[in-house]
Amino acid sequence: MVNFSPAVSTLAAFNAAPPEAAERDLLACCASGRFAKAIADGRPYREPGALSDAVGVAFAALSWDDIVESMNAHPRIGDRSASAGRSASAGWPAAEQSGAGAASDQVRQGLADGNLAYERRFGHVFLICASGLSGQEMLDQLRTRLANDPDAERTVVRRELLKITQLRLANLLEP
Numbered sequence: 253m254v255n256f257s258p259a260v261s262t263l264a265a266f267n268a269a270p271p272e273a274a275e276r277d278l279l280a281c282c283a284s285g286r287f288a289k290a291i292a293d294g295r296p297y298r299e300p301g302a303l304s305d306a307v308g309v310a311f312a313a314l315s316w317d318d319i320v321e322s323m324n325a326h327p328r329i330g331d332r333s334a335s336a337g338r339s340a341s342a343g344w345p346a347a348e349q350s351g352a353g354a355a356s357d358q359v360r361q362g363l364a365d366g367n368l369a370y371e372r373r374f375g376h377v378f379l380i381c382a383s384g385l386s387g388q389e390m391l392d393q394l395r396t397r398l399a400n401d402p403d404a405e406r407t408v409v410r411r412e413l414l415k416i417t418q419l420r421l422a423n424l425l426e427p
Contacts, residue, residue: 262425263297263425266424267297268296271292271293274288274291274292274295275289275292278421280420282322282413282417284321285318286313287310287318287322290313291310300425304421311413311417319410322413324377328364328378329363329382330360330364330390359387363394366395369398370394370397374402381412381415
């Protein structure tokens, strides 16, 4: 578990931060040590687009074990108790999953049941960039993705983790 305490708030501050601080803050965005080191080692970044491009390149180089390492820091969708302590930043998952919290009891139960079915099928937490999605939309995507074969689902998971990471990095570096 990473304790999130954003020490940087702008790209310039991120570029100037000591390597350990930069890596710590990057782990709050994506809990893969390999990812955090690659991005921290690539500093300085001229502008946010260059950092975003570097994130894409770093993601392409991540192994499935690196992806799993990062997923292990993510709570289950709709799991209120896990969002307080399992993830890199307790506040981000709660805000990102606000659509699940506002869902009906039926949708929340569907998410709980779906999470278990997904984990039995794929061996890891259901990962989705939940920002802006309703609980029903998350549940619909979970049910759809249960039909994926493992290779197709790994591709989806990698894409979703990249979206989450880019969103969190943008939030971290907001002035």
